[in-house]
Amino acid sequence: MQILTGLSNAASLFLVASGLSIIFGVTRIVNFAHGSFYMLGAYLALTIANYPIAGRIGDTLTGFALSVMAAAAVVAILGAIIEMTVLRRIYRAPELFQLAATFGIVLIVQDVALAVWGPFDVLGPRAPGLDGAVAIGGHYIPEYDLALVALAPLVLAGLWLLFYRTRWGIIVRGATEDREIVAALGVNQTWIFTGVFALGSFLAGLGGAVRVPREPVSLLMDLNIIAEVFVVVVVGGMGSILGSFLAAVLIGQLKVFGILILPEITLVLVFLVMMVVLVLRPQGLMGRPEPTAHGGGHGEERPLAPAGPRLRLVLFAVAAMLLMLPVVADRFTLVLMTEILIFALFAASLHFIMGGGGMVSFGHAAYFGLGAYGAGLAVVHLAAPMEVALVLAPLLSGAGGLLFGWFCVRLSGVYLAMLSLAFAQITWSIALQWHAVTGGDDGLVGVWPSAWASQPAAYYYLTLALCGSGVLSLRRLFFTPFGMALRAGRDSPLRADAVGIDVRRQQWLAFAIAGAMAGLAGGLYAFSKGSVFPDELAIPRSVDALLMVLLGGVQTLSGPIVGAFAFVGLEDWLARLAYWRLILGLAIVGICVLMPKGVVGAAVDLTGDRDRPPAS
Numbered sequence: 001m002q003i004l005t006g007l008s009n010a011a012s013l014f015l016v017a018s019g020l021s022i023i024f025g026v027t028r029i030v031n032f033a034h035g036s037f038y039m040l041g042a043y044l045a046l047t048i049a050n051y052p053i054a055g056r057i058g059d060t061l062t063g064f065a066l067s068v069m070a071a072a073a074v075v076a077i078l079g080a081i082i083e084m085t086v087l088r089r090i091y092r093a094p095e096l097f098q099l100a101a102t103f104g105i106v107l108i109v110q111d112v113a114l115a116v117w118g119p120f121d122v123l124g125p126r127a128p129g130l131d132g133a134v135a136i137g138g139h140y141i142p143e144y145d146l147a148l149v150a151l152a153p154l155v156l157a158g159l160w161l162l163f164y165r166t167r168w169g170i171i172v173r174g175a176t177e178d179r180e181i182v183a184a185l186g187v188n189q190t191w192i193f194t195g196v197f198a199l200g201s202f203l204a205g206l207g208g209a210v211r212v213p214r215e216p217v218s219l220l221m222d223l224n225i226i227a228e229v230f231v232v233v234v235v236g237g238m239g240s241i242l243g244s245f246l247a248a249v250l251i252g253q254l255k256v257f258g259i260l261i262l263p264e265i266t267l268v269l270v271f272l273v274m275m276v277v278l279v280l281r282p283q284g285l286m287g288r289p290e291p292t293a294h295g296g297g298h299g300e301e302r303p304l305a306p307a308g309p310r311l312r313l314v315l316f317a318v319a320a321m322l323l324m325l326p327v328v329a330d331r332f333t334l335v336l337m338t339e340i341l342i343f344a345l346f347a348a349s350l351h352f353i354m355g356g357g358g359m360v361s362f363g364h365a366a367y368f369g370l371g372a373y374g375a376g377l378a379v380v381h382l383a384a385p386m387e388v389a390l391v392l393a394p395l396l397s398g399a400g401g402l403l404f405g406w407f408c409v410r411l412s413g414v415y416l417a418m419l420s421l422a423f424a425q426i427t428w429s430i431a432l433q434w435h436a437v438t439g440g441d442d443g444l445v446g447v448w449p450s451a452w453a454s455q456p457a458a459y460y461y462l463t464l465a466l467c468g469s470g471v472l473s474l475r476r477l478f479f480t481p482f483g484m485a486l487r488a489g490r491d492s493p494l495r496a497d498a499v500g501i502d503v504r505r506q507q508w509l510a511f512a513i514a515g516a517m518a519g520l521a522g523g524l525y526a527f528s529k530g531s532v533f534p535d536e537l538a539i540p541r542s543v544d545a546l547l548m549v550l551l552g553g554v555q556t557l558s559g560p561i562v563g564a565f566a567f568v569g570l571e572d573w574l575a576r577l578a579y580w581r582l583i584l585g586l587a588i589v590g591i592c593v594l595m596p597k598g599v600v601g602a603a604v605d606l607t608g609d610r611d612r613p614p615a616s
Contacts (some may be wrong), residue, residue, distance in 0.1 A: 001136065001137070002257055003253065003256075004141050004149060006202075006253040006256040007149045008145035008146070008252075009252045010152065010251065011148040011210070012056045012206075012208075013251065014155070014205070014232070015206050015207030016034065016229050017239050018156075018159065018203050018244045018245070019200035019201065019233035021233045021236065021241060021243070021244045023198060023322070024238050024414075025238065025239025026192065026231065027196065029194060030099050030102075030414060030417075031084070032099060032102040033109065033222070034201075035104040035106070035223060035224075035225050035226035036105065036106050036109035037075050037078070037204035037205055037208070038207055038222060038225050039109070039113065039208055039221040039222040040074075040113070040205060041072055041075045041207065041501070042112060042124075042209060042212055044070075044073075044210070044577050045068050045070075045210075045218055048066075048067035049288065049292055051067075055127075058125050059128060060129075061130065062260075064128055065425050068206065068210060069206075069209075071206075073205075074552060075202060075204065076199070076202035077198070077207025078201065079200065079202070080197060080198040081198040082105060083194050084194060085590075086105070087101065087102075088190065089593050089595055090596055091193070092596075093422055093592070093596030094246055096360060097609045098547070100546065100550040100551070100594040101589050101593070102587060103588065104584075104586070106585070107588070108581065109222070109585075110219060110222070110581045111579040111580075111582035111585070112175050113580040115579065118142060119219065120221075121232070121525065122218070123216050123217075124213055126213050127144050127147070127213045130142075130144040130147050130213075131144070131213075152245065155206075156245050160241070164281045166499065171192060172582070173525030174187075175187070175428045198601075200424075206540020213536065224539075230418065231422075233273045233356055234284055235247040235276050235277045235284055236284050237285055237286040237288070238284065238325060239287060240285075240288075242286050243285050246285055247284070249271050250273070267429040268425070268430065268433075271426050271429070272422075272426065274422045275419065275423065275426065278418060279410075281309060282415045291580065309324035311558075314315065321337075322337075323465055325396070335456055336568075336572055337460060339568060340568045341463050341468075342524050342525050342528065343521070344471060344565065345471055345521040346521040347471075347548035347560035347563070348470070349514040349518040349521065350514065350518070350545045350549050352474050352477070352478075352517070354511065354549060354554055354568075355549075355554050355555065355557075356483060356510065357487075357489065357507050358489075358490035359490075359511075360413075360416065361420040361509070361542070362417045362420055362421035363421040363425070364420070364425055364542050364545045365423035365428075365536065365537050365539070365542040366400060366420070366515075366591050367515035367518035367522070367542035368429075368518045368521060368525070369399040369522060369536040370397040370427065370522065371398050371523075371526075372395070372519075372524045372532045372536045373396065373431060373444070374395070374522075375389040375390060375523035375527065376444035376447045377437070377438075378392045379444075380444050380446065380447065385448050389527075390520070390523050390527075393519045393526075394520040395516070397516055398513075400427070400510050401511045401512040401514060404511065405425040405511025406572065408512065409504045409507040409510065421539070425539070427537050428537035428538050438534070440534075442536070443531050443533035443601060445527050447529075448527065453527075459527070459528065461486075463528070467524070470517050470520055470521075474513075485501045485506075486506045489501060489506055522536060547588065548560055548564045548566075550563070550592075551567060552566070552600050553602075554598065554599025555598075555600035556598065558600050559598050559599070559600045559601065562599055563598065563599065570584060
């Protein structure tokens with residue numbers, strides 16, 4: 001019974017994961033919007049099945065099957081439109097901007113679904129003719145679950161025939177192996193990408209549509225599924241459909257048996273599996289090692305240089321304005337600016353390993369959350385004052401950076417990013433389930449500043465001093481021998497190694513420094529809110545940091561600061577509106593399409609004031 005239940009869960013997971021794997025294999029896009037396509041497939045199947053034509057379309061098994069396929073087809077069309085109107089315009093931009101654009105699409109789809117279908121969970125109809133149960137060994141399993149178990153191998157066989165027995169499939173496999181050679185042979189890659197994205201979206205929509213009889217349809221379906229889908233794709237091997245099938249079966253079985261054997265680690269189990277696979281076999285069960293180049297490029301690297309006279313003048317003016325702010329600002333503005341300063345340090349810490357070390361982290365919230373919990377635990381369990389807690393916060397998060405970074409620096413590219421995500425999710429799971437220490441969902445409350453810093457103006461000045469010092473320290477590190485060695489390892493690891501630079505050690509130390517700075521930001525955030533919750537370790541917090549860095553500009557030192565001010569300020573202003581996610585998502589997509597170097601990078605290009613290294 002447990003095996004069959006695990007297989008039925010694995011079936012829909014495989015459908016969604018295979019679509020994401022196909023998209024990544026050809027386009028190299030880590031598509032955050034894939035969960036949104038899954039959610040849309042469920043909503044559309046529900047709507048079509050309930051449409052009144054001589055009763056309801058879904059009242060018969062044939063009608064239900066048609067509603068499922070029609071929903072998947074509509075999602076495929078939507079996916080093709082998104083690829084043609086958004087992603088096609090930024091294929092030549094850095095790959096991370098494509099990731100940011102897909103997250104903007106997530107926000108847009110969220111509010112569109114809210115406007116069309118409402119905020120409440122909706123129960124879908126049972127599949128006619130498959131609404132009974134089959135007795136197996138004295139127990140009963142739903143017929144629909146058995147149908148899903150049969151569906152997954154059929155889809156796998158269909159995909160195998162498509163990719164190995166059709167000309168289009170052979171071209172797609174060629175593009176997966178070497179896009180430059182395929183282009184040199186005269187193949188129009190533009191339409192290949194569109195077709196692949198439509199196929200992947202179809203599979204995601206199909207995965208969502210077949211879930212309608214098994215679970216309520218809700219606005220949380222997208223984020224609930226995307227983490228597991230990433231796990232399946234990484235464990236199976238990026239770009240491998242058979243690997244996705246095997247990994248989905250493995251994850252499905254681990255989940256159902258984990259609930260029986262070790263229910264307390266159910267949340268963390270799948271991420272432990274991903275961590276072990278990435279450490280032992282980074283390319284996954286059936287994947288191949290990441291190619292060194294994918295075509296499309298990352299754009300020209302902007303050389304970094306110390307601040308020139310004009311930039312110094314701007315920095316002094318900004319510093320003066322920030323120092324004078326409590327004199328003219330009200331309480332709300334001070335609280336908001338305190339939060340912006342905290343997130344500026346958080347974004348700068350991520351930029352330190354991304355811009356300086358070329359290491360992308362999807363789990364930077366782990367260090368922010370560790371710092372917040374370090375401060376919270378010190379206050380709640382040790383009765384420590386704020387001053388001591390703010391020392392312990394970066395120490396704990398820096399230790400986390402040393403531990404996680406030791407494993408992460410052995411990988412590169414998307415595999416490093418996924419391993420960082422696994423560590424963050426493991427940390428989040430521990431915080432969520434270790435109720436006796438962390439408070440679980442109830443969090444840690446009563447984390448208040450000392451009496452001298454309890455007023456908004458005083459705490460603002462404390463935050464300004466600590467965050468400003470942290471940002472300036474990170475900026476200064478870029479131009480020390482350590483920072484230059486780190487950038488050398490980013491630009492050419494082989495040459496750096498040849499001249500005696502221990503690239504991994506430099507990157508490992510960078511992880512620890514970035515973790516400590518993110519933890520300081522987390523500790524300040526805990527005292528600003530008076531509480532700590534597991535959300536500070538969750539995926540959305542990591543995505544926030546990525547968006548701040550990307551929107552400001554990865555290739556500029558001021559980018560993460562400007563990105564933090566823009567993102568947090570815009571989010572706060574839009575949160576007062578009914579459909580703020582829609583507007584924010586449109587803004588993110590617009591910036592990614594129109595300013596692929598970020599706000600600061602676009603401003604520098606517009607003025608022609610490109611930073612240059614000082615003359616030797």
